[in-house]
Amino acid sequence: MVVKIGVNALAVGMYVVDTGLSWMEHPYLYSRQGRIDSEKILQALRKEGYAEAFIDTQKSGLDDDAARRLSGGTLFTEAFTAHARPSAASGKPVPMEQELPAAKKVYEDSLAFARDFIHKAYLEKQVDVTRSQAFVDDVITSVARNRDALTGLCKLRVYDEYTYTHSINVTVLATAFGQFLGLAEAELRPLGLAALFHDIGKANIPREVLNKPGRLDEREFQVIKRHPLESYSLLKDKEALKFQVLPAIVEHHEKYDGSGYPRGIGGEDISMFARIVSLADVYDALTSERVYKKGMPASQALGVMYGMREKDFHPTMVERFIKCLGVYPVGSFVRLSDRRHGLVWSSNAQAPLAPTVKTAFDDAMRPIPVELVDLSLCDKTSAGPPLSIAEAVDPRLFHIDMTAVMN
Ligand SMILES: [Fe+2]
Incomplete structure (x- = not known):
């Protein structure tokens, strides 16, 4: 299990996990993966101003009591045990095995569409949104029949380029979560569109910054931070996206504690759709394989996100997101x-x-x-x-x- 602890509680022998979270966005998070093997390292990282770290409790040799004490609260898994165990009939209209072939087709078709519109956006700085509605509708329909089929496929399909899979995975996850929250179909459409196009502004960010394999410096990070507003400028003339979609896209990097960008708004000021897209965005980023990092197992990623509640995410929203996917999501x-x-x-x-x-x-x-x-x-x-x-x-x-x- 992964838990977040204060740097003062870190001790020799503990095993630190690299979450892959951007150090620019989480400057106080110590994330050099590996075992702390000397007091000297602890002193150095305290001196450097780190405040928190995620540790692997098993590799650190900690039992649940010790992990609970160090993390100062309920363990990630315990937060979800208090529920009754009713029969398994969860009201899914279609069983998993029945939905899986249709879900595969929806995923493959959507991925082909994403390759097309993202490619055009990067080359021509134009986004054709007219065909997008039909793909989002297919996702909504599949998710309504069985949420697990498409969300499971997001994590299991053969890896394509991250830019394309990320756009589709975030659409699937946001739509599934929106449906779990009880949003009506009329609301799921703009939510799905916001998820589909949330990062399209990266088409206007220089390639060398976007694809830099190592850590970004301060100037490069400032350039990356422009992408929500670049998405807005690429899409602002699209009538169909005006009301709920564009605000969600602009706010998808805002954080609950107000430390996000571009405006630094927080709490309830961040639109509901933006909060949903940001949870789906971070979950997919943490669990995805990239050239420079391995993807985290899904349950570990949810443990990390649980540790990010009240800072990055609205606490209730992150708990609901975990309930929607399960502590061990489909495909784990x-x-x-x-x-x-x-x-x-x-x-x-x-x-x-x-x-x-x-x-x-x-x-x-x-x-x-x-x-x-x-x-x-x-x-x-x-x-x-x-x-x-x-x-x-x-x-x-x-x-x-x-x-x-x-x-
Ligand atoms: Fe983004």
């Missing part, structure tokens, strides 16, 4: 308490810690007959302690092809 690879391994197959909003898992490997990662295990029902059927998720596991460590398990 997990080890169960009986030591079997499998893929999280469908979420359970009433019991975010107890999704349905498709078990496919034994303790030693040997293939076993596939079984769908609904963890929310396991306490009623098993004689021993209820079956539960022991931990999320990184499938890359075992060279497991998750798409094969998904099919």
Whole structure:
């Protein structure tokens, strides 16, 4: 598990996690990945003014009590245990296996569309928004039938260039979250469009700054910070985007504590759509593979985002976002308490810690007959302690092809 702790509580032997969050936006976050192996390092990073760090509790050898004490509150997973465990029937009109083929088609078509409109925007500084509505509508329809299919695919499809997948993933995640929050279809459309076009202004940012693999310096960061307003200037004449879409795009880097950009507004002043897009944006960025960084496992990314509540995000919104996706989002690879391994197959909003898992490997990662295990029902059927998720596991460590398990 990942928890955020104050730098004064860091000790020799603890294992710091690199979240991949921009150091310019989080200057007080110490994030050089690895074990703290000397008192000298601690003294140096205190002197440099770092205030917080995310640590991996298991690699740091900490039990839950110690992690709770150090993080000064409820652990990420505990915040979502207080819910009743009703039956697994979560009201999804169509089961996962039925929606999956349609969702794959929607994802592939949307990705092809994104390649097209983003390519044109970079080359011609023009955005054709006329075809976008139909793609957003397809996403809304698939998500209404089954939220898990498209959100799971976002994390499992073969990697394409980040700029294209990010635009579609944020659209899917924002739409799914909006639907979870109970927004009407008429509201999901502008929300989806805001998500689709949120970063299009990057087309007006010099390539050498945008694609710089290392850390940005202060001047380059100031250039990057222009992109929400560049998105606005590319889209401001589009009548269909005027009211709810453009404000959300402009505000997608504003933060709850007022430390964001471009205007530094905070709290309730940030529009609801912008708050949704920003959660989807950060989640996808944390979990995505980039040239210069590995993607975080989804549950770890949600742990980091939980640690960012009240600073970056509205606390209630981040909690709802985690409930929407589940503590272990669909597509996560997990080890169960009986030591079997499998893929999280469908979420359970009433019991975010107890999704349905498709078990496919034994303790030693040997293939076993596939079984769908609904963890929310396991306490009623098993004689021993209820079956539960022991931990999320990184499938890359075992060279497991998750798409094969998904099919
Ligand atoms: Fe952005």
